Amino acid sequence: MAEDENMSTFPAAVVKIIDDFTLVINRGSEHGVSKGNHFLVYYVDSDEIIDPETGESLGALEIVRGTGTATHVQPKLTTIKSNRVVSKGRVIRRQAGIFASLSGEIVEEPEKEAVPFEDPNIGDKVKPV
Numbered sequence: 001m002a003e004d005e006n007m008s009t010f011p012a013a014v015v016k017i018i019d020d021f022t023l024v025i026n027r028g029s030e031h032g033v034s035k036g037n038h039f040l041v042y043y044v045d046s047d048e049i050i051d052p053e054t055g056e057s058l059g060a061l062e063i064v065r066g067t068g069t070a071t072h073v074q075p076k077l078t079t080i081k082s083n084r085v086v087s088k089g090r091v092i093r094r095q096a097g098i099f100a101s102l103s104g105e106i107v108e109e110p111e112k113e114a115v116p117f118e119d120p121n122i123g124d125k126v127k128p129v
Helices: 003-009
Strands: 012-019 022-025 038-050 057-073 078-082 085-087 091-094 105-108 112-114 125-128
Touching: 012 125
Parallel strands: none
Antiparallel strands: 012 022, 022 078, 038 057, 038 125, 057 078, 085 112, 091 105
């Protein structure tokens, strides 16, 4: 997406919640969105934050619901899937005998588990990351 397009077309909004891992936003190819683009889903807290030292308004806090990747892009809509994962541990096995590596250990990559969006709501904000 071009930087100029981002300024005029974002933030977008969540318009449909398909499931805990899949959302639809109100921006699509007509707005410069392409399959594989990454997005931040958030809402803006209603409380204004005031700097206690200066009394200046710092604005409102963006509360993150998650991040997602565009998986299906239509002219005015995009489906995004959560792209956050957590590791479920790491396996290290000791090997003995003639097939052992030099260190005698085999490290297996941890199993990855998808993480859903955190309580998404229609109207939540969405912006490219």
